[in-house]
Amino acid sequence: METLYLGCLVLGVIFAVVSVVVGDLIGNALDGMFDAVSFHFLNPTVLAGAVTVFGGAGILLTRYSALEAGPVAALSLLAAGFLGVLMYLGFVRPMDKSEMSSGFSMSELPGRIGEVMVPVPAQGYGEIMVRFGASNSLHTAASFDQELLPAGIKVVVVEVKEGVAMVSEFEKRKGEDM
Template identity: 55%
Template sequence: MEALYWGCLIGGVLFAIVTVVLGDILSSALDGLLDFLSVDFFNPVVIAGGITVFGGTGIMLMKYTNLAAGAHVTLSILSAIVISILVYFGYVKPMENSENSTGFSIKELAGRIGVVTVPLPEEGFGEVMVKIGAGNTMHIASSFDRQILPAGVRVVVIDVVDGVLRVSELEERKGDD
């Protein structure tokens, strides 16, 4: 029984090391191969964690308690299940929900502050830089008020029409310097 516990412990640790070092390569190589395991709980992190905990708990129970072999196995399995559930709900599930996207809809730009990079004529188009997330995006723009807006002027996006930002000069309030 001790050999099984050691095998599970060592196998789990090796799996963790291999997935950390070669995770992206393995993910690409096995793409779609394990799709039949589509149940969320059958996540490799959860399974490997459970197997590792089973092995480690079994070794510790054998070494430090006087329980029977059946009790070691039962407590090891229960420990593995409890830890797997904690790993799933404490790590895997929150990480799935925390994916960030750099994508945005141009309609979301209404109300955002930007800076004119290419001057806007009374009639026609120029360019405005708007900060989105951690980066800046450049967009074709026209003057909402039909005023000339030189480069460097701060503007607010009033509306988006046919992919063109309609902007107006941002009026700073006194004391906001």
């Protein structure tokens, strides 16, 4: 049984080293090959970590405890499962959610606050800047209320028509009648 534990430990360490050294090359070569059978919690990092912990715990419990083979295997599996869950919840899932994209859809514009960069005439087009995550995007804009919108004021996107953001002033300027 100790041979199984040692094999798992060595296999896990080799997998970790190979992943660090040539992980991107292997990932690109196998691009999408296993997507059909993909479960998020069966991440290779989690599985390799669990196999490594199983082997390490098995070796330690076999050498330094008076337990029989059955309880050692059960405790090793329990340790591997526990650490696998911790790795998934503490590392893999947060890293999956941390990916940023600068892409957006025009359907995401309504309700967004922007700033007029090029004045928007009552009849015609100007340009607004809207913040999406860590980036800014510029959009052609027209006045929803058919009013002049000078550069520098805050506007809200009311709707998008034919690729043009229809905007209205976010807050009325001081001195204007309501």
